[in-house]
Amino acid sequence: MTEVEKGPKGLRRGRGARERILGASRELFRDQGINCTGVDQLCTAAGVSKRTLYQHFGGKDELIAEYLRRFDPEVLPELFDRADLTPRQKLLALFDEHVPLCPFIGAAVELRDPDHPARAFARDYKHAFTARLVETARDAGAADPERLGEQLALLLDGASARSRVLDADAFVTAAAVARVLVDGALPPVSEPAELRSVS
Template sequence: MTELEKGPTGRRRGRGARERILGASQQLFREQGINRTGMDQLCAAAEVSKRTAYQHFGGKDELVAEYLRQFDPSVLPGVFDRTDLTPRERLLAAFDIPADTPLCPYIAAAVELHDPQHPASRYARDYKKAVATRLADTARVAGAADPEQLGEQLALLIDGAAARTRVLDADAFPTAAAIAAVLIDNAIPAAGSDRRPVTGDVEG
């Protein structure tokens, strides 16, 4: 880069501009939504010119897709890559989500965009499929008779708990975890000593 461009506040820009744009998108998209956030506002928050923004991202659609890619590119490594847990425990660990966690950005983006062909919608769809696949792979190692079915069931529970927690402003994950434990035990009848007591009641 032979010349550093000046942003809207006059500060010299260049290296780090991409990171600032992504940082601003993470904050603004979460706080006020994708559709209500314009490029002018993003550029002001990131302290870059629109020219710089479009040099890093071809447009807002590309930026939204990249915004989603930043969240969890390895698909829940803090759950599925844990070696201190048995496969069954890893399945249940997927439900250990703090109650104050914001609504899943992939769900939020897909709902807001209303366009299945939008690059961000496609990425959200691919990510959700990847979560179900990792759940199914773990269920297979745990000995599930039908790991793909169990993976889909658990993925549905996770997304349902995330949406219900957001709508009701009440933690739905303990109930979802209790339901998951029943599903897992039914799918893996030979779990034996790998099972641990279910904590929490399954609510209607």
Template structure:
């Protein structure tokens, strides 16, 4: 939308959700630094006043955007409330993540992107990204421990590093296919680390 086109404004409830949806769309497509608050208010169909009422600064909006992604992207730990696949399949499932359907270039992991766009380790957005990456590896380690891996901490870190490498390479190549290659490597790592390893072994 160009600056000369009329901007529609929507009244009523749901403005915060529209702003977050717009932020997710724009940050995913073009990055945080390239996205301005004017563009966000236009895409969200809210006034600048409404935007700043919900998010007094861009930093706060970035933080809310990252928090909204955490549950969807972290490895899922087993729960008594629902049946879970084997620990082996839980470890490999992180490599089956599919990015949202979009015509924009593939941008890999949003938390890696934020840590690059906001390089200051003391910035709240960078700290959120770092905390997410630590939790990602910790959850993999917990699953590896449940799977009785010989060295769950090492396996968790190896799989986290493999995931990040695939995401970064996919971003450079504008391709989501790197995840499939990473999964095949992960299978070898997991099977070597678990007792009675082997693709045909019961899990």
């Protein structure tokens, strides 16, 4: 017999409460922030009772940590693992393809406790993201891949934060700056022979 739970209005619901709660947290935390989202609102959006939420997560802090832990654990594999792009193209595509706003910036700002488990996930993710940039810069032939990786990480975080605050498309400007940084850090790209013969 399938195990069921009762939602806030006594409606019978099947399994999947944990995933519904996480789905609701992804939407609500993204749209209105962590601190502005209450447990009652999460329960209503997920269609579960408070009791069910606390059975799965123990509290809001634990839910926040799990929400961040599940965000992009492989660090943008849809970009960094693409075989059809050169390392240089991958570095620039971060800005051209407008990666989703990173929830770790908002979480780190909203959660003041330095020992909050979500802040640990934020730090770990930012280190992992920069490491992937450094690795890609190294593959592209950068003379100082650590420096280029840090510069691009800072630029991307700045564009993400500015877009969130001003509701403006900061990624267009960031993409132009990224091209300057990448072109200055990598060996010159040689033109194909057919283009050289034309000029």
